[in-house]
Amino acid sequence: MAILFFVTMINYADRAVLSLAAPLLSRDLQIDPFEMGIVFSAFGWAYVIAQLPGGWLLDRFGAKRVYLGAILLWSGFTALQSTVALLTGTVAIIALFVFRFLVGLCEGPSFPGNARIVASWFPASERGTASAIFNSAQYFATVLFAPVMGWIIGVFGWPEVFLFMGAVGIAAAAVWTRKMHEPREHPQLQDAELRMIIAGGAIVDVPSKSDSAPTRPPIGETLKMLLTNRTLLGLYLGQFSISTLTYFFITWFPIYLVEDRGLSIVKAGLFATVPAICGFLGGLLGGVWSDWLLRSGNSLTSARKIPIIAGMLLSLAIVGCNYSQSEALLLVFMSLAFFGKGVGALGWAVFSDVAPRSAAGLSGGIFNMFGNLSSILTPIAIGLIVRETGSFDLVLVYVAGSAALAAFSFLFLVGKIQRVGAPPSASMRT
Numbered sequence: 482m483a484i485l486f487f488v489t490m491i492n493y494a495d496r497a498v499l500s501l502a503a504p505l506l507s508r509d510l511q512i513d514p515f516e517m518g519i520v521f522s523a524f525g526w527a528y529v530i531a532q533l534p535g536g537w538l539l540d541r542f543g544a545k546r547v548y549l550g551a552i553l554l555w556s557g558f559t560a561l562q563s564t565v566a567l568l569t570g571t572v573a574i575i576a577l578f579v580f581r582f583l584v585g586l587c588e589g590p591s592f593p594g595n596a597r598i599v600a601s602w603f604p605a606s607e608r609g610t611a612s613a614i615f616n617s618a619q620y621f622a623t624v625l626f627a628p629v630m631g632w633i634i635g636v637f638g639w640p641e642v643f644l645f646m647g648a649v650g651i652a653a654a655a656v657w658t659r660k661m662h663e664p665r666e667h668p669q670l671q672d673a674e675l676r677m678i679i680a681g682g683a684i685v686d687v688p689s690k691s692d693s694a695p696t697r698p699p700i701g702e703t704l705k706m707l708l709t710n711r712t713l714l715g716l717y718l719g720q721f722s723i724s725t726l727t728y729f730f731i732t733w734f735p736i737y738l739v740e741d742r743g744l745s746i747v748k749a750g751l752f753a754t755v756p757a758i759c760g761f762l763g764g765l766l767g768g769v770w771s772d773w774l775l776r777s778g779n780s781l782t783s784a785r786k787i788p789i790i791a792g793m794l795l796s797l798a799i800v801g802c803n804y805s806q807s808e809a810l811l812l813v814f815m816s817l818a819f820f821g822k823g824v825g826a827l828g829w830a831v832f833s834d835v836a837p838r839s840a841a842g843l844s845g846g847i848f849n850m851f852g853n854l855s856s857i858l859t860p861i862a863i864g865l866i867v868r869e870t871g872s873f874d875l876v877l878v879y880v881a882g883s884a885a886l887a888a889f890s891f892l893f894l895v896g897k898i899q900r901v902g903a904p905p906s907a908s909m910r911t
Contacts, residue, residue: 518864604681613768
């Protein structure tokens with residue numbers, strides 16, 4: 482779990498590094514808000530495209546090898562974004578778009594890989610907390626890296642921050658190689674622990690590439706199941722809406738602080754850490770709360786839905802920023818909103834509960850693909866709103882509306898939470 486948290490933290494820091502560099506980068510390269518939104522969306526286009534092949538690679542070759550290759554590649558392309566400083570005009574913008582696209586392409590297997598590892602290492606009664614831990618790394622990435630990245634940009638310049646994050650990713654790959662194992666291959670796993678996680682519903686043994694054909698259903702049949710199940714469709718919409726808040730935070734939030742609220746880049750990096758800490762704490766609370774509800778005798782459906790809906794409703798507090806003139810009130814409303822977002826960000830826990838055993842990687846790819854369509858739409862929509870209105874007021878309403886849509890989706894569209902394709906007798910009480 483510590484390794485997943487560490488790698489996911491770097492994953493999100495590499496997504497967010499452009500947002501901190503953007504105020505100076507856009508000035509140097511003369512990029513307007515709408516063009517900046519398109520550059521931000523490059524990551525999302527590639528990330529969404531990569532989900533199905535990434536999930537297939539995870540099912541075929543295993544999480545350890547696929548994830549290692551992904552870390553090395555996305556870190557290299559993060560570092561290469563520094564070379565855009567050597568270019569000018571349209572060529573520089575195109576190069577930045579391409580490098581961001583390649584980062585998104587290489588990060589594609591990351592979250593399906595996280596979910597697959599959690600599903601194989603944790604019983605259902607611990608899965609909410611485990612998923613919340615790796616998901617909360619997105620906030621801790623800001624807590625740890627935003628002040629450092631802001632300082633590097635302020636002291637050395639924006640190209641150097643991309644080199645720094647690339648080097649951090651290479652170091653993470655070395656740790657991953659030494660420490661990450663599948664359950665049956667881990668040198669320190671005890672038989673009692675293996676029996677416990679299997680009894681709790683962990684997917685320890687999945688079909689491998691050497692399995693006979695009848696073991697694995699045809700991919701067309703699997704895709705039809707994954708794209709027509711009501712609970713999965715509601716889960717896709719809910720994750721899309723939750724991810725809108727995430728992509729506002731890691732793309733436009735620092736620009737909002739600098740250009741709309743008048744903070745310096747260094748101060749914006751420090752300012753962003755408080756909502757990030759609140760999101761991190763909310764993420765941990767949401768997972769612990771969900772697992773506590775389950776152990777206290779509540780159904781799996783109630784244990785997952787209650788924190789999600791409550792958290793998304795709390796996230797509506799972000800609209801209060803439109804009515805706050807002081808930095809203190811701005812900080813309060815943003816912190817409440819991202820605390821709620823953290824509490825409600827249990828989509829991956831729900832996915833781990835419902836993913837079919839024979840296609841954990843592919844189904845994770847589809848889930849992440851739908852969820853991260855927001856990584857395309859959100860940056861472009863916000864850039865267009867800012868360009869047309871000259872302010873972020875409607876942006877915050879847009880973000881709050883996404884939180885409300887997420888609550889609606891989990892309340893009315895997602896049905897009973899149980900593993901897709903499992904007979905009723907094999908599922909936990911829902």
